[in-house]
Amino acid sequence: MAISSITTVDFSSFLKEDGDEEGKQRVIEEVGKACREYGFFQLVNHGVPLDLMNRTVELSKTFMEYPTEEKLKCSPTSATLPTGYGRMDSMFGNNEWLMMSTLEESFDRFLKLGEIVEGIVNDCLGLPVDFLKQYNNDRSMDVMVAWHYPLAPGTELNLGREGHQDTNCITFLLQDEVGGLEVEKDGTWIPLSPMKGVLVVNIGVVIQVLTNKKLMAARHRVLRHEVRNRCSVAFFCSIEGDKWIEPLPQFTEEIGEAPKYRWFFFKEFLQARLQKEREPPSRREDVTTIDHYEIPA
């Protein structure tokens, strides 16, 4: 498997009991650099056992192999967090997903990992200790999504998921061995080749807004494989829906910079984004993105 140019961070110092302060500092610097350069990094020695990662992906594959009419019995019943099965067949991509708000062991692992990575992002931004933890102290909108990118025989459609920024704070991604994930850097798409035991981590637009663009959420996409179905599982560390989101004073008035976004409620933005999956608009420009809240310079 090819090695990707995206930074790989060894997380072991954050999981050791003995508090390896030097190691932790190194990780904070590496994460900060990767987040500023790419908005993406890869994690090894992150504490999520390989066996659990494999089982999580396998379980998702098993679900996706059921006939469509069976899967549709799991269609979402709630709009706030539409957990359940859905499919997309539009210019924005051609795939299906299962959104889950619990999955026993792996969900708990990702919740904890999310808190640690959020703490690291907090520190590399120079925010007061535990600032983001206190600001984002409700985990009810965190969600896990199993994705399936099936073959599209006889079509030219090679886009499993079009280029997008994630809507949340921090995303963890488990890929199977098929590959296809790419991140955009200065107009070029860089492949993030799957590697055993590696977790892909990326920054979402909530962090982009809070930091007034000090950290940017990278655009990424998924190319469909020619002959193989692909599965992945994403964990989205998010933020409570009633939270009012705007650039933090630490990145605006306290340093004499004008806010680049006007405020919005997270749930309002999330609903607009989910709408795209539920009822795709016929025109691309009708999709709400974070640019909708941008204040022109």
Ligand SMILES: O=C(O)CCC(=O)C(=O)O
């Ligand atoms: O399936 C993947 O590798 C990427 C999924 C993704 O970008 C997302 O869930 O936002």
Ligand SMILES: [Fe+2]
């Ligand atoms: Fe994404």
